[in-house]
Amino acid sequence: MIMEMTDAELLAKAMVWAALNDRCNGEAFNITNGGFSRWEHVWPRLAEFFAMPYAPPQRFPLAQFMSDKEPLWQAMVGKYNLLDYTFRQRATQERLLPYLRY
Secondary structure, three states, rough: EEEHHHHHHHHHHHHHHHHOOOHHHOOOOOOOOEEEEEEEHHHHHHHOOOOOOOOOOOOOOHHHHHOOOOOHHHHHHHHHHHOOOOOOHHHOOOHHHHOOOO
């Protein structure tokens, strides 16, 4: 999945700007650098920076990974009044998979 990233210095400048301008009251802003990255390219660099070992991402179906979580999912459906689908129905939908990858 491709993600937009935001530099901490850019975000800090935007926060100061918004805090000091009355026109910004009650407004929402999307602050990004305009560049794109993939998490699978970020993890090795973070590991190198912190001198930690790194292994490439492991890819496996979400439904397989979460196969024992159906009772938890059903409890959340009831607690939060979610649409009553089984976890397997949702976890196997192809349209969701790009959002659940690194």
